[in-house]
Amino acid sequence: MRTLATMLLAGFMSAAGGAAPDGAKEDAKHLQGTWEVQSAEYAGFAIPQEQIRGWQMVFAGDKVTVTFLTWKQETLPFSLDASQDPKEIDLTNPDKMLLPGLYALDKDTLKICLGGDKRPGTFASRPGSNCFMVLKRKPPAVKKN
Numbered sequence: 001m002r003t004l005a006t007m008l009l010a011g012f013m014s015a016a017g018g019a020a021p022d023g024a025k026e027d028a029k030h031l032q033g034t035w036e037v038q039s040a041e042y043a044g045f046a047i048p049q050e051q052i053r054g055w056q057m058v059f060a061g062d063k064v065t066v067t068f069l070t071w072k073q074e075t076l077p078f079s080l081d082a083s084q085d086p087k088e089i090d091l092t093n094p095d096k097m098l099l100p101g102l103y104a105l106d107k108d109t110l111k112i113c114l115g116g117d118k119r120p121g122t123f124a125s126r127p128g129s130n131c132f133m134v135l136k137r138k139p140p141a142v143k144k145n
Contacts, residue, residue, distance in 0.1 A: 023082030031059040032103055035135035036109050037068075041125035057135060088119065108137035 100119035
């Protein structure tokens with residue numbers, strides 16, 4: 001059985017393949033920057049706010065640096081398929097196991113739902129292995145002269 005940490009880590013990895021369709025390129029461009037986890041659910045249960053404090057994803061190019069559990073950080077490749085409805089993200093954990101998921105972008109809100117062995121059908125955490133997160137874009141730091 002996968003632990004929450006394994007699911008979250010796996011949720012932010014993928015082997016990028018082939019050329020991305022235009023929609024995926026636009027979404028990947030919009031993802032660039034820092035996203036902070038606002039809420040998270042695992043196996044149908046909400047994760048308390050005090051446990052997700054500090055969790056974030058930083059997208060740069062075709063890589064995402066994931067920080068969770070306040071001590072674990074990984075930089076991983078990602079890939080998107082915006083031609084599907086809902087849009088899909090395929091992720092691979094450090095052991096190269098595929099973890100299919102869904103994503104939705106709405107301005108500065110990102111929703112990600114990760115499945116276990118198969119892609120989830122909706123943006124909801126269900127008993128078993130699904131993880132669902134809502135993230136908000138962190139505004140870039142303002143440089144002072």
